[in-house]
Amino acid sequence: MAYLTTIKTAIAIFPCLALLFTLPFIIFQYHKYGSINFFRALIIYSFVLYLITMYFLVILPLPKITEVVACPRMIRLIPLTFIKDFLNETSFVLGKPSTYIKALLEPCFYTVVFNLFMTVPFGMYLRYYFKCNLKKTIIYSFFLSLFFELTQLSRLYFIYPYQYRVFDVDDLIINTLGGMIGYFVMGIIKPMLPTREEIDKESLRKSKVVSGLRRIITFEFDCFLYLLIFIFLSIFIKTKKLFLITFIIYYILIPCITKGYTLGSKFLNVRLEYLKNRLINSTFRIVFLFCYYFLTPYTIFKITFLSTRHISTSLTIYVYLLILIGVLIFYFINVIVLLKNKTMFYDKYFKVLYISTLEAQEKEEEKI
Numbered sequence: 001m002a003y004l005t006t007i008k009t010a011i012a013i014f015p016c017l018a019l020l021f022t023l024p025f026i027i028f029q030y031h032k033y034g035s036i037n038f039f040r041a042l043i044i045y046s047f048v049l050y051l052i053t054m055y056f057l058v059i060l061p062l063p064k065i066t067e068v069v070a071c072p073r074m075i076r077l078i079p080l081t082f083i084k085d086f087l088n089e090t091s092f093v094l095g096k097p098s099t100y101i102k103a104l105l106e107p108c109f110y111t112v113v114f115n116l117f118m119t120v121p122f123g124m125y126l127r128y129y130f131k132c133n134l135k136k137t138i139i140y141s142f143f144l145s146l147f148f149e150l151t152q153l154s155r156l157y158f159i160y161p162y163q164y165r166v167f168d169v170d171d172l173i174i175n176t177l178g179g180m181i182g183y184f185v186m187g188i189i190k191p192m193l194p195t196r197e198e199i200d201k202e203s204l205r206k207s208k209v210v211s212g213l214r215r216i217i218t219f220e221f222d223c224f225l226y227l228l229i230f231i232f233l234s235i236f237i238k239t240k241k242l243f244l245i246t247f248i249i250y251y252i253l254i255p256c257i258t259k260g261y262t263l264g265s266k267f268l269n270v271r272l273e274y275l276k277n278r279l280i281n282s283t284f285r286i287v288f289l290f291c292y293y294f295l296t297p298y299t300i301f302k303i304t305f306l307s308t309r310h311i312s313t314s315l316t317i318y319v320y321l322l323i324l325i326g327v328l329i330f331y332f333i334n335v336i337v338l339l340k341n342k343t344m345f346y347d348k349y350f351k352v353l354y355i356s357t358l359e360a361q362e363k364e365e366e367k368i
Contacts, residue, residue, distance in 0.1 A: 006060045010053035017052065018045060027221060030214055030268045033200065034207020034358035040199050043129050050121055057118065058148045059156060063164050074163040075153070082112050082170045115174045116181070119145065123182025128190055134183055141179025145172045210270055210354035212339035222264035226250045251286040252279075260355075269358040275351040285350040292346070293334075297327045 025044065029036050090106045093099045104110070119141050126132040126140055149172060151157070152165035194202075230246045239245075255262055256279055260271040274281045304323055308316045338344060347353075 006056045007053055009060065010049065010056045013056075014049050014052055018048065021048060023217075023220075026213075026217055027268065029203075030217060033203035034214075034269055034356055035203045035211065036213065037199055037203045037206070039194065040203070043125075047125050047129070050125070054118060054122075054148070058151060058165070062156075063160075065160055068160050068162050068164045070162045074166050076166060076168045076170065079169055079173060081168075082108070082174070086112070112170075112174060115171055116178045119175045119178035120182035120185065123179035123184075124186040124189070125182075126179070127183045127186040128193065129196060131196060132183075134180070137179055137183045138176060142172060142176045144179075145175030148175075204358065207269075207356050207358050210342065210356050212335075212342045214268065214270065215338060215342070215354060216335065218265050218268050218270050221268065222250075222262050225263050247290075252283050255282055269356060271355045271357050273353045273355050275353070277351075281350045281352065285346065285352060288346060288350070293331075297330070300327070 025041075026036060029040070033040075086108045089108050091099045091102050122141055122144060123137050126137045132140065149167050152163060153167040155161070155163050226246065229250065230243060233246060234242055251262065255272065258266065260273055260278075265271065272282070300323060301320075304319060308319055334344070
């Protein structure tokens, strides 16, 4: 029952952690593969959920600090003690087959079995997706188990005055063995699954066309890098025009020098190709995007603020709420159009194409 509660806790917390993990994951996928493969995403996210569940099984339930007391038997360094415990503390009697089933249902047995099966998926993930051989699987399984045991030995990183979980060298042996078993189990299942190379090849095939999501991520990543650079420069340069200067350098000068790349699009292997008048079209395009996505909503809010200063607070909140909903709908519509069509009306007006450079980049690396 305690195990089931812990698993439910991991599943409940996973969406929050996955949300933090999603954007870096997408950026990395577009950088390396140029597209988001559903099967790869399923593998990675299930692996993260599995690790979270394992970690919670190790540390939960958390006792109250006042309830934890010193205990001399919290460290067990003699290997294979679990065999002795099974023989001494269960109802198992070698000459009485009727005791076998009962012994299998007692904690001394099922705790060992649980520790064994806990790392079986880890060995499966290592062999299938991370392409580890048996030696690496054994090493990584051992160090994963060691991390969990040290977490217990350190009193949950010294939060508790004493240990509330046992550090057991047998757990290191059993968990490592579980990873090995997972490695061999995956050897049986692996032929029925697409290979890592097939997943990569499919991702590369999809990357030839710059998807709407890839454009959105590129746009957001560029905004993040631009703001990061602006904040860094503002520490050393004190001028009211720094925002504009940084904007011109990042969005106009750098793409002109690099023939269509911003720092963000270069990392995500996307190049903007202008069919004619690169400097003029790129300049007017980025100014238009700034006005379209940022300046216009800001101006609406500013005008609303100035025009509602003399009306009641309740009415002001109502007006702001309506405008906020309108702005969110505006962004939502643009995102849906981009995801569906992969292009926007202003792409045709400014004569720009989004080109994926990942395949060309990989061919260059193969030549080297």
